[in-house]
Amino acid sequence: MKILSYGGGVNSTALLCLAKEMGAKIDAIVFSDTGSEMPHTYDYIEIMNQWLLTNGMPPITVIRWIRVKGELAGKFLPLHEWCEQNETVPSRAFGYSGCTTKWKQQPLEKHIESLPGVREAHASGERVERWLGYDASEPERAERMLAKNVKPKLWHWRAPLFEQDIDREGCLDLIARNGLPNPGKSSCWMCPSMRKRDIDELGRRYPHLLQRALAMEAATTFDSRGGLGGRLNWGKYVESREGIEPEEQACGCYDGDPDE
Numbered sequence: 658m659k660i661l662s663y664g665g666g667v668n669s670t671a672l673l674c675l676a677k678e679m680g681a682k683i684d685a686i687v688f689s690d691t692g693s694e695m696p697h698t699y700d701y702i703e704i705m706n707q708w709l710l711t712n713g714m715p716p717i718t719v720i721r722w723i724r725v726k727g728e729l730a731g732k733f734l735p736l737h738e739w740c741e742q743n744e745t746v747p748s749r750a751f752g753y754s755g756c757t758t759k760w761k762q763q764p765l766e767k768h769i770e771s772l773p774g775v776r777e778a779h780a781s782g783e784r785v786e787r788w789l790g791y792d793a794s795e796p797e798r799a800e801r802m803l804a805k806n807v808k809p810k811l812w813h814w815r816a817p818l819f820e821q822d823i824d825r826e827g828c829l830d831l832i833a834r835n836g837l838p839n840p841g842k843s844s845c846w847m848c849p850s851m852r853k854r855d856i857d858e859l860g861r862r863y864p865h866l867l868q869r870a871l872a873m874e875a876a877t878t879f880d881s882r883g884g885l886g887g888r889l890n891w892g893k894y895v896e897s898r899e900g901i902e903p904e905e906q907a908c909g910c911y912d913g914d915p916d917e
Contacts, residue, residue, distance in 0.1 A: 658774050661788040662765065663688045663705075663717055665698040666843030668790030668818065670705065671828035674835040675817055676788070677712050683788070684774055686717045691760040692735025693845040696863060701840045708837060722764045736760050737847055737873070744876045746885050750849035784813040791816040793824040847873060849886050856891060857898070871895065 661676065663669045663686050676683050686709070688702065706716045721733045736756055740746055748755035769775060769787075778785050791799035799819040806814055818828065832839065844851065846859060847870040860867040871892050874885040884890025 658684045658778050658783075659786040659788060660684060660769055660772075660775070661686045662790070664790065664843050665694065665701055666790075666840055667825065667828050667832065668792055669843075670701075670837065670840050671792070671823070671831040672788060672790040672818055673705070673709070673714070674831040674837070675821070675823070677714065677835065678831075679817070683714055685769070685772060686715055687765060687768060688717050688719050689761045689765040690719050690721050691756075691845055692721065692733065693737040693847065695842065695844065695846055696866075697841050698843050701838075704838070705840075708835070718768070720764050720768045722760050736845060737869070740847070740873055741876070746873055746877050747845065747847065747849055750883075750885055750887050752887065756845075779811050784811060786813045786815050788815050788817060790818060792818040792828055793822045795819070846870065847885065851886065853889070853894060856886075856894060860895065867895070 659676075659681065661669070661672060661683050663673070665688060673683075673686070702717055702719070709716055723733055724730050734742075736747060749757070775785050789802060791802065796819070799816040802814050802816060805812070823831065829839065842855065842858070844855075846863060846866040851859070856867070859870070870885060874891050877885075879890070884892065884894075886894075
């Protein structure tokens with residue numbers, strides 16, 4: 658059994674294209690939604706689902722973190738709304754990974770482990786393949802993941818893009834060769850890991866979301882150096898860019914390379 662984790666960006670889209678070209682049977686494709694993804698990512702999932710249908714592959718299953726305790730039990734609250742209600746920002750800004758763990762990893766693992774095919778495979782002692790979109794330009798991440806396969810476990814981790822020495826340019830070629838548009842950058846629109854060029858691009862494509870992220874940052878207490886990007890204060894950075902033409906911002910700070 659093969660389970661593919663889909664992130665909505667270049668690598669995971671290329672991984673699906675590679676699976677089609679390999680003739681590999683993918684049993685489930687899972688996208689973990691924070692509720693705060695880029696608008697173009699949500700649009701692209703619809704494009705991808707049509708492509709998957711055309712090519713005889715299963716549709717993308719979208720999962721979310723449904724609370725089991727407290728006043729929000731049984732409900733889903735997008736990451737950005739949780740931050741706004743609590744006057745804070747995603748935990749990665751403080752050096753923690755709770756936002757990724759709670760809104761991405763935990764619901765993903767819970768869903769995959771609940772799949773009947775996975776349960777049947779594990780009950781019979783079979784390992785289930787987990788496909789991730791690490792490419793040849795990410796050897797450390799890929800090798801760290803593949804190291805989990807040293808001892809026999811219930812999962813067999815795979816990075817086919819890495820295995821076939823396909824880098825980022827190769828991923829883009831795979832996508833184009835299969836008649837799909839470039840999916841663009843996949844991340845939350847207020848992700849603390851975004852770089853300056855990503856902030857510029859957010860302001861160019863989705864100015865209303867940039868303003869919402871800045872308001873989120875302003876409502877949170879930081880030390881004099883801190884901000885939504887950890888040591889990078891988005892508000893101060895955006896203020897320093899005022900007066901620069903959008904075209905100049907895009908050409909000078911954003912090179913157009915989408916990354917997942």
